Amino acid sequence: MRRPKSKEFRKQQRISEESEIELLKSWIETQKPESGSNPLSLPPLPKNAPVGRVDDTAFSRYAGVGRFEQLPLSKKTKDGLRAAKFVSMTEIQRASLPHALCGRDILGAAKTGSGKTLAFIIPVLEKLYRERWGPEDGVGSIIISPTRELAGQLFDVLKSVGKFHNFSAGLLIGGRKDVDMEKERVHELNILICTPGRLLQHMDETPNFECSQMQVLVLDEADRILDSGFKRELNAIISQLPKRRQTMLFSATQTKSIQDLARLSLKDPEYLSVHEESVTATPTLLKQIVMEVALDQKLNMLWSFIKTHLQSKILVFLSSCKQVKFVFEAFKKLHPGIPLKCLHGRMKQERRMAIYSEFCEKRSVLFSTDVAARGLDFNKAVDWVVQVDCPESVASYIHRVGRTARYKSVGKSVLFLMPSEMQMFEKLKAAKVPVHYNKPKKELVQPVSTLLASLLVKYPDLQHRAQRAFVTYLRSIHIQKDKEIFDVMKLPIDAYSASLGLPMTPKIRFLNQKIKSKAALAKAILDEPENQEEKNGLEISKKNLDSSDSEVEETENDLLLAADNTKEGEGKASEDTEIMPATRILKKKKLKINVHRPLGTRVVFDDEGHTLPPLARIADTQSGKESLLLDPEQKAEYYRKMREDLKKADKEDKLLERQRRREKRIKQKMKWKEGNMDEDDEDDVSGSESDKATARPNKKSKVYFDSDSDDGERNEVTGKGAIGAGSVSLEEQEALALKLLNSMHS
Numbered sequence: 019m020r021r022p023k024s025k026e027f028r029k030q031q032r033i034s035e036e037s038e039i040e041l042l043k044s045w046i047e048t049q050k051p052e053s054g055s056n057p058l059s060l061p062p063l064p065k066n067a068p069v070g071r072v073d074d075t076a077f078s079r080y081a082g083v084g085r086f087e088q089l090p091l092s093k094k095t096k097d098g099l100r101a102a103k104f105v106s107m108t109e110i111q112r113a114s115l116p117h118a119l120c121g122r123d124i125l126g127a128a129k130t131g132s133g134k135t136l137a138f139i140i141p142v143l144e145k146l147y148r149e150r151w152g153p154e155d156g157v158g159s160i161i162i163s164p165t166r167e168l169a170g171q172l173f174d175v176l177k178s179v180g181k182f183h184n185f186s187a188g189l190l191i192g193g194r195k196d197v198d199m200e201k202e203r204v205h206e207l208n209i210l211i212c213t214p215g216r217l218l219q220h221m222d223e224t225p226n227f228e229c230s231q232m233q234v235l236v237l238d239e240a241d242r243i244l245d246s247g248f249k250r251e252l253n254a255i256i257s258q259l260p261k262r263r264q265t266m267l268f269s270a271t272q273t274k275s276i277q278d279l280a281r282l283s284l285k286d287p288e289y290l291s292v293h294e295e296s297v298t299a300t301p302t303l304l305k306q307i308v309m310e311v312a313l314d315q316k317l318n319m320l321w322s323f324i325k326t327h328l329q330s331k332i333l334v335f336l337s338s339c340k341q342v343k344f345v346f347e348a349f350k351k352l353h354p355g356i357p358l359k360c361l362h363g364r365m366k367q368e369r370r371m372a373i374y375s376e377f378c379e380k381r382s383v384l385f386s387t388d389v390a391a392r393g394l395d396f397n398k399a400v401d402w403v404v405q406v407d408c409p410e411s412v413a414s415y416i417h418r419v420g421r422t423a424r425y426k427s428v429g430k431s432v433l434f435l436m437p438s439e440m441q442m443f444e445k446l447k448a449a450k451v452p453v454h455y456n457k458p459k460k461e462l463v464q465p466v467s468t469l470l471a472s473l474l475v476k477y478p479d480l481q482h483r484a485q486r487a488f489v490t491y492l493r494s495i496h497i498q499k500d501k502e503i504f505d506v507m508k509l510p511i512d513a514y515s516a517s518l519g520l521p522m523t524p525k526i527r528f529l530n531q532k533i534k535s536k537a538a539l540a541k542a543i544l545d546e547p548e549n550q551e552e553k554n555g556l557e558i559s560k561k562n563l564d565s566s567d568s569e570v571e572e573t574e575n576d577l578l579l580a581a582d583n584t585k586e587g588e589g590k591a592s593e594d595t596e597i598m599p600a601t602r603i604l605k606k607k608k609l610k611i612n613v614h615r616p617l618g619t620r621v622v623f624d625d626e627g628h629t630l631p632p633l634a635r636i637a638d639t640q641s642g643k644e645s646l647l648l649d650p651e652q653k654a655e656y657y658r659k660m661r662e663d664l665k666k667a668d669k670e671d672k673l674l675e676r677q678r679r680r681e682k683r684i685k686q687k688m689k690w691k692e693g694n695m696d697e698d699d700e701d702d703v704s705g706s707e708s709d710k711a712t713a714r715p716n717k718k719s720k721v722y723f724d725s726d727s728d729d730g731e732r733n734e735v736t737g738k739g740a741i742g743a744g745s746v747s748l749e750e751q752e753a754l755a756l757k758l759l760n761s762m763h764s
């Protein structure tokens with residue numbers, strides 16, 4: 019048992035800490051690097067040069083030094099670093115620590131596995147130490163991570179390097195059942211490592227939790243946290259933090275968007291991108307291969323890869339939970355000769371953490387969604403990263419392959435690209451990613467599809483999983499933003515279905531619609547329009563058919579919006595409306611609202627059911643002339659009034675929405691208390707990368723889908739502002755529609 023330290027001892031300790039702090043402050047102040055300078059451009063200190071106080075007034079230079087012990091750090095931090103065997107700094111640490119230690123805001127970018135974690139953990143510890151932060155001071159620093167696993171890993175680094183400090187630190191992540199206990203303790207914690215959803219939950223619900231005095235905010239994987247998927251959470255968090263604070267942003271793919279940075283109110287941030295000049299955007303010890311693999315050959319190729327790498331640690335990325343589950347379950351039944359594991363957002367948190375730790379320790383294959391794509395450091399020893407499904411962007415590719423070849427270790431990666439996705443190869447090369455094209459050796463491929471077919475006959479539940487994997491995969495391609503690469507219409511759908519072992523190709527509703535609308539457009543073109551006006555319109559439609567899918571998407575949207583979308587002055591529904599084919603679409607059009615529709619393009623029907631452009635209404639009532647002959651002042655007045663009305667309606671909507679959310683949260687809180695929450699449900703919604711669901715569990719909600727969502731709708735959050743950021747449910751859309759209509763008619 020530890021003997022309590024005597025009063026005298028504590029007094030002595032305090033005095034020595036105070037004098038150390040005085041010394042550190044003077045050292046930092048007198049030797050701080052020029053703002054905007056790059057410490058890496060300075061030579062290292064000569065060997066045996068004195069460190070710290072050099073004489074009565076002078077201190078040694080700390081910008082540009084190469085070892086941690088040459089920095090103005092407390093003895094406690096130096097001891098922690100030494101104990102964890104950190105001696106020399108990596109480039110990003112050398113570049114950013116001198117600026118961060120003197121309290122500057124930092125925007126740090128460096129390749130994956132290059133040591134960014136210590137570049138922010140050390141300044142956090144030091145700032146609080148120099149401020150003599152104690153339990154009674156509450157939250158001093160908040161470190162935000164996009165995923166629970168990464169937050170857990172950061173927490174481990176903090177515990178290891180900060181083990182000689184006396185700060186209290188907490189890991190606040192979703193999916194943990196002990197939220198009530200957390201609520202009792204959270205206000206005593208000095209350093210919080212958290213996911214955005216859980217932090218916001220405490221901000222909203224925990225009575226004595228407040229962060230008004232906090233000193234340092236860190237966003238790890240900053241570009242991910244700043245993207246539209248976390249926009250609402252982050253804005254709400256930032257609004258509760260003091261403006262006077264140090265803010266540090268780190269990522270391998272850093273944001274440069276002024277808008278993003280403005281949201282964080284950074285003060286003259288130091289932009290430290292240490293590998294910007296580097297010839298490659300990925301670690302130099304990483305060997306990267308691209309292989310062209312047809313969709314129906316992907317599982318054969320993956321199976322063959324695993325069978326020929328039985329002694330390796332392999333991380334396999336697939337694009338949705340359902341694919342991960344199916345491939346994992348099916349391959350497990352086929353006993354490849356290496357342990358298999360899976361990680362995705364629908365798993366319980368304890369299981370997720372356990373799988374993560376097991377994979378760190380043992381040789382195995384881990385099938386994962388993008389939940390493992392960022393930040394995770396699997397003990398440096400992943401041999402292969404295999405991307406079976408194409409990443410949604412170059413940034414996403416860089417993070418996925420970054421799980422191997424970390425720090426000074428070597429690693430290899432292989433990306434399967436379908437013929438229709440080969441554009442990604444070009445994009446990677448253009449982004450300084452040194453990928454090499456390898457032709458797959460067909461003679462080495464060990465087919466697995468026939469084995470899968472017999473498995474599916476034997477296990478009906480596996481067949482069900484295969485069907486769901488099939489649909490969610492196609493859907494994940496369908497909703498991708500980059501239509502140059504992702505084109506669901508180019509996929510060999512029947513062959514793909516057979517390759518999963520399915521006896522019949524499952525029906526895909528969204529695809530049928532797409533095919534129908536394409537067919538209808540084609541038919542309309544062949545039908546030869548009778549008048550020239552129509553013909554011109556169809557020429558455009560034909561272009562849509564020929565050109566990129568995004569245009570076809572737009573056409574589809576137009577179909578959904580048919581009654582809403584006639585162009586002003588045309589006086590008739592668009593060509594798209596004329597050839598509208600499917601009844602399903604007709605039903606939908608009543609519900610969907612095109613929020614991007616230009617002002618004043620709403621169709622108004624007169625008593626006979628004819629459409630009138632909006633301005634024609636005032637023209638008719640006031641002058642009896644056509645809308646085009648309207649008095650410009652009248653027109654301007656009309657628009658001004660409309661804008662005012664819309665603004666008013668918008669304000670009311672926001673108020674209502676806020677009220678609705680508050681009520682929802684209270685309801686959820688009650689639910690939790692009654693113990694009704696099923697953790698799996700919670701994960702369903704968040705798709706888990708974030709713990710957003712913790713704050714807003716709602717299984718069917720579309721609003722929070724992300725890469726891990728079980729519908730494979732990874733794009734909703736990461737890239738697509740419209741759904742993720744707008745977060746408009748069907749009911750809300752209808753309410754909004756009614757409001758807009760009312761304001762138009764008033």
Ligand SMILES: Nc1ncnc2c1ncn2[C@@H]1O[C@H](COP(=O)(O)OP(=O)(O)OP(=O)(O)O)[C@@H](O)[C@H]1O
Nearest residue numbers: 106107108130131132133134135270393395420425
């Ligand atoms: N100064 C150092 N000396 C030795 N090892 C280090 C040092 N700094 C970091 N490392 C090790 O390098 C590995 C990668 O570090 P870290 O996880 O911080 O990388 P990262 O840049 O944050 O990567 P990612 O972009 O993938 O999040 C870790 O295993 C870490 O322990």
